[in-house]
Amino acid sequence: MKSLLKNAREQKGFKTRELAQLANIDQALISKFESGARKPTKDQITKLSQLLDIDYETLMIAWLKEKILYEIGDEEFALKALLLAEQEIQKNKKEIDSEIISSNQIILDEIEKLKNQLQSFNHFQLRQISKTLESEFVFQNIHSNGNSLTLEETKSVINDGITISGKSMQEHLEAVNFQEIAGYIKDLSQKKTTLNEKEVLFIHSLIFKGIQFENSGKYKNDPLILREMNLLFNWYENHKNNLHPIILASEIYLKILDINPFEKGNLQMANIVMNWILLQNNYIYVLTQADKNNTNEYFSALDQFKTRNDKSVFINYILKIEKENLMNAIQLITK
Structure with a gap:
């Protein structure tokens, strides 16, 4: 050294x-x-x-x-000790991953059944569900950034091109931009495009399309950020085939928030990338209701990750939301 x-x-x-x-x-x-x-x-x-x-x-x-x-x-048994230490490190990592999966196996099985039920619907029904969920995805992301458009107003803007009286041009642009992002990650998912820096930066630029922000599509000017993001992409490549997709997506979400790579839009980027991974694996958007209980549960899960480095609580939260969203999506057709 x-x-x-x-x-x-x-x-x-x-x-x-x-x-x-x-x-x-x-x-x-x-x-x-x-x-x-x-x-x-x-x-x-x-x-x-x-x-x-x-x-x-x-x-x-x-x-x-x-x-x-x-x-x-130069201890006499140093090499043997190192070999045992390596085995122990690998064993501990596998145990943590398998513990998360085994402790959530019941809900994972329930999610798979719901996903299979959803996929059994015809093309017209699936298109109806997709349109509804995309509108909610747009609303959730702009709402998290302080946009005052209601869900119904958001639908009017992105589906009918209506201008809402009393709402700013930026609020309208944010809704239109996220509609474009929804279509873009859907296309990436269908093409099975792997998570990569080029697409992440492009998606970030779409958030601020037409909105004055000079650092859109750029990381913060910090060499450490570039290194951390490269490590994130490497981690994804190494784990995309051996972690359950919902657990993979949840961990990516946490990693992006932890790195905080952009001047603005980190929460939205974490949400976009998580949902990109879910869609690519035939799941649906993770969409949370903007009520007090959900907000408290979300921040509690994040707090446990930050203070205790315990990702399991957040993963449990995302699994619960995905199950609820699948049930709601099915009810759109069966009710």
């Missing part, structure tokens, strides 16, 4: 004094990092990775390797 840091600093043309000032780390510490006399903290590794343009994963692996070597050194 010491060579990584020193070589990267020299390639950037920084003196230790200059790097210390930029990173807000004592100059003597920078020198000790490069000589191997001291080890950076995890926060310092993050700063140095950004400033020196070192791949974060590469630097973190080097840092962890040295931490492990420092602890176990």
Whole structure:
């Protein structure tokens, strides 16, 4: 790791004094990092990775390797201990994922039955359901951004092209933009387009189409954001075939909120991407009612994720909403 840091600093043309000032780390510490006399903290590794343009994963692996070597050194049974530690890490990860699935197996089975029932409807019925859900999807997303259009007004704007008296042009544009987004992610889903940066940035630009916002379709100007988003896309590719789609979509939602990659529209982007994944796997939109109980439950689930790093409560919440939405969709035809 010491060579990584020193070589990267020299390639950037920084003196230790200059790097210390930029990173807000004592100059003597920078020198000790490069000589191997001291080890950076995890926060310092993050700063140095950004400033020196070192791949974060590469630097973190080097840092962890040295931490492990420092602890176990040349102990006689070090290799055997490392092998057991690797097995334990893999075992724990599998147990967490399987625990989430097993604890929710009943509701997952119920959702599958409802989904199969829905898919048994004819083309005309499915189109009727799709149109209703898309209107609600548009309304939910603009409502979360403070748009004052009611659900009925939203339907009038996107289905009939009616201008609502007393509502601003921006509020109308937001509704029209989300109608376009609904159609776009539906098309992506039918084409089985995998989650990727190009589409995510384009969808973000659609949110602000015709609305003055210079950073639409762009991440925040922060190298760490780009790294985190690349890790998100890699995580998705590695898990899209071995996680249940609703659990996958829920986790992506949490990751986008956690990264907070855009100046505006992060909540809406998390919701769009989650629903894109659900539609691609033949589920329907996750749509929450804008009432006090649902709002409280949503924020409680998010709070447990942020404070206790417990994603299971949020996943349970999304599963419950998906089941309710499937039941409501079926009732549109059968009532």
